[in-house]
Amino acid sequence: MRSSKLCASALAGALVAGSPALAATAERSNAGLLADGTTIEAVTLTNAGGISARILTYGATLQSLFAPDATGKIADIVLGQDTPADYERHPNYYGVTVGRYANRIAGGHFTLDGVGYQLPLNNGANSLHGGTAGFDKRVWLVRSISSGPVASVVLSLHSPDGDQGYPGAVDATVTYSLDEGGSLTIVFGAATTKPTIINMTNHALFNLAGDGSVDGAMAQKLTIPAAAYTPVDATLIPTGELRPVSGTAFDFRNGRVLAEALRNGHDEQIRIGRGYDHNFALDKGLTATPQLAARLEDPASGRMLEVLTTEPGLQLYTGNFLDGTSLGKNGHLYRMGDGIALEPQKFPDAPNQPGFVSARVDPGKPYRHVMVLRLTTTR
Template sequence: MRNSGKTLFASRLALSATAAVIVSASALLPLAAHAAEATQAPAGKLADGTEVSAITLKAANGVSARILAYGATLQSLCAPGRDGKAADVVLGYDDLASYVDHPNYFGVTVGRYANRIAGGTFALDGKTFQLPLNDKTNSLHGGGKGFDKVVWKVVSVKSGPVASVVLSHVSPDGDSGYPGKLATTVTYSLDEAGNLTIAFEAKSDKPTVVNMTNHAIFDMAGEGSPAGAMGQMLTIPAAAYTPVDDKLIPTGELRKVEGSVFDFRQPRRVADGLRDGRDQQIVFGRGYDHNFALDKGVTTNPQLAARLEDPASGRTLEVLSTEPGVQFYSGNFLDGTLIGKGGRLYRMGDGIALEPQKFPDAPNHPSFVSARVDPGKPYRHVMIYRLTTSR
């Protein structure tokens, strides 16, 4: 059984490697009778009167996504189970005001730098830059007013074999302490097979650091399900992870997952190691809040970073990415103080985040894949949420 399981996983990995080709190929097909559809509608206004749009992408197979221009946020992602009934599989809020008044990174685009930077400082070319400290002694997800707290410009909304929305934002030089004027775009694309591709692009006029991703928190049984995500089966194709100190900053070590609660190379229940207080890393993170060094490394086309399956409904998510790491966060700080969709209180275990990205604190670790971006050498990260149904 072990060998057959490895063969099956290898097969899935090979399929994942062709994801970008599949998405690109769909654009070459004749216009189908059931093309993917994109629509735009008002989502509300901010206190200063700024209008915010919502864009809905719908595919023929029942997958749909709703994106808010505020934070370039994935507000909902609906997918059918094996019974044909669709459910929203991401945590979040029903209304714009809650994203503004009670920010918790639900489904947002995070940047300029996703994850933590120790002490909020990093050096480039001999100059040190100080970022806001919004995570005790660290800068988290850009610090200060990150990309999750701005209204992105809606550049285009298109229907067709691939439905898409392009959002743009210009971050000025010195924004939250980061050097360089950074022109960024986020493109959400949904094809007829139900693959949601998210492409992040950025150009800077000065040397800087960039690390962008989406911060969706998933429950494949459907957001707000009674059992949450802890019984779901998780796979991460990584033989090593980056252990952290008590401030959740990587030590610089790449530690093998073999023989530990961090070994997700074969499908395992999320809950299996979640409360194992014998592992100091679980104690530091209050559960999982760790970066996994993907076996694939940096790739030109998106390849498998993680797979999450709900055995009851059959809903399965594959996360693919061009980046070298994925942060697995088990929602450890959801404590019942946030009222989410449908008036439900979110608690630990209600969902997990799988965030493809550069490694945390990479600007302070020369041995990690560099997050540096220079003029004329733009940043690009492509990730895919592939939604299927197991039988």
């Protein structure tokens, strides 16, 4: 695969004499109001290569991510909604920061140090993405913004002891940073006053052809370096098994077009998930520095996205529950397959699965997850 041609002329210019005019920028603005009159802010990070990310303080949400294709044409490549009020009225997790615990916890219940904790049940019999009022439905504070070779914004949130049933008062941060090489780095951090569980990620749904494209995202090619995945029961809770992907619809090790097996009714797991809604056990495991978790390529536009992470798992979700009733940006009605979520994280239901990597966080030992969205082109 050849190196990226991502706005080569602009990037080359940035290297000449290191012109300050071509440094990445961070701009703060008013994004609109919530139903109770709360003002939501937006911070837009932009680099010289034409990539820009707009982050809302509501849910620490990645509302848009604009990137050029192989010819330089720029498009928004994440699904979302037009205003903060839309995110509040019609919560669909588009681009939000999810926590305290991303993904599902069976029965909304877990035990820590012999004490049982009950979480809200907001996904059938289970708890999903932190409960009915998770991190995605909170207003985060802007702690700092900066421009320069790397443009960034730091957001913070205080979650009190007992919030949504979780133990410990937690101070969480999310830092978005955009560099001139085309990487948007998202760093999640959290410190707790009591032993607790934390599992944070970003829930962007990507379509490298551009949000609202006629053919959706399922013609795009996905690679996941994982020899095993965690099959689920009828409520989408992992069974505890690490099942080999070899010879199944879940083998993305050498890259495959998403649509190839999306409706493979012969695979029970595809039937259960109504498509892909499964966690992959990454070959790399839990790492100190971010390593490759997924590569998504759009043959039509030439855009390529690489997702890197320090976490051991990656949830693949093909928008199976989007049914045309969800109104997105620019009046788009989102349907199944219009976007793909690639969510690095601890495994679903890890607090109840002793064979999974632990999600426990203790006082004095802060949680940290680094994920990178690296944008390039394939030609």
